[in-house]
Structures are given as structure tokens and as C-alpha cells.
Amino acid sequence: RKEVEQDPGPFNVPEGATVAFNCTYSNSASQSFFWYRQDCRKEPKLLMSVYSSGNEDGRFTAQLNRASQYISLLIRDSKLSDSATYLCVVNRLKSGAGSYQLTFGKGTKLSVIP
């Protein structure tokens, strides 16, 4: 089982739609959680951190359920500019190394259609 699994996608949605991304992680020692956005042939960019209490940034809402080891990202009123691949990322302290290691999901591609 992969450490981080995401919906395989792709998602093709009309402008203005609400779209939800789901992600599960297998390592209960994971300590922090993020969503990154990656445009075609570009580097991943941090979209938002994810907290147990849930957090919102404009049209974007992220949720974490530690008991279920589940992370979600909701995009409301989607725009053409939201078209990208969304990467679910977990961060844990790597034992013996004293470093945090990011583990990425495979990503879910979103295309917002006019």
C-alpha cells in the first residue's frame, strides 16, 4: 500500500463548480499535512497547510481527520486558473535522522472547462 493515496482523476469540471479532492495516508506517525499545486512542467507550490480543526483560504477549504487518516481539499466556485495537478503531502519526522520527510501522493489533475 502506498504511503499517500489520492483520487486518480483526472477531474474535468465546468467553471463555477465545486470540486473535492480526497487523500488517505498510511503512516500514523505523520505529523503535518499539506496540499501543493503543480502546474504543467512547473515546480510544486505550497497551496495550504491542513489542520485538524480545518482551515479555509478564500475558495479553498482543507480538512484533516487523524482517526481516519484522511485529508481533503474543497475548491468552491472553480476558476479556469485552478486547472493544475493537486498533490497531497504528508510530513513526518524520519526516525534516526532528525529530519522531516515529505511524502507526496501521485497527484490529481484538475481541468476547469469554460
Place this chain on the structure above:
Amino acid sequence: ETGVTQSPTHLIKTRGQQVTLRCSSQSGHNTVSWYQQALGQGPQFIFQYYREEENGRGNFPPRFSGLQFPNYSSELNVNALELDDSALYLCASSLRDGYEQYFGPGTRLTVT
């Protein structure tokens, strides 16, 4: 922009050759992590450098090696290149040992 820079942007090498990729971290960041991203996959952790020492390694063979310099810039070296090494190589810098990382634009390596 994150302030993380990488060079070169693109590179074409032949199987069996060696390659060195370079990364300059964001000002004030003392940690650099390197990732390999194959087409259609998420980035895979190669290793991390913190204060000039390797501070964690993923499942990559020893022919992947690195360095970090006193100014926190870093190099990734790959020996005996294989066709499967063709990928986007990303470096990421962070304020402390790996938490909340910011990526450079990457180096796209093609091995023929």
C-alpha cells in the same frame, strides 16, 4: 517566487555518464531536500542536507550523492546514469529541518 534557484534548467546526458545539478536555497533557509519526479508521478524524496550533513535519505542507490556548502547551496550528483533516471529533479529549501518546504523550478534531465 520562492527564491530557490536551480541550474541547469534542462540537461541531456548519455547512459553511463555522470551529472551534477545545483540548487541555491532561499535566503535564511539552512535545509535543502532533493526530489525526483518521474512523468505522471509525485516527487520522490532522495535525501536532505542540514548544516552541510546528510540528514535523511529515501530509497535511492548510492550513485545518488550530494553536498551542501557553507552558504547552504547544494549539489546533487548522479553517477552511472540509467535511462530511468530521466526525470524532473527538484530541490526544496526550508527554515528548519524539512518542515514546510519551498521548491525551486527544477532541472529536467533526459538520459538517452
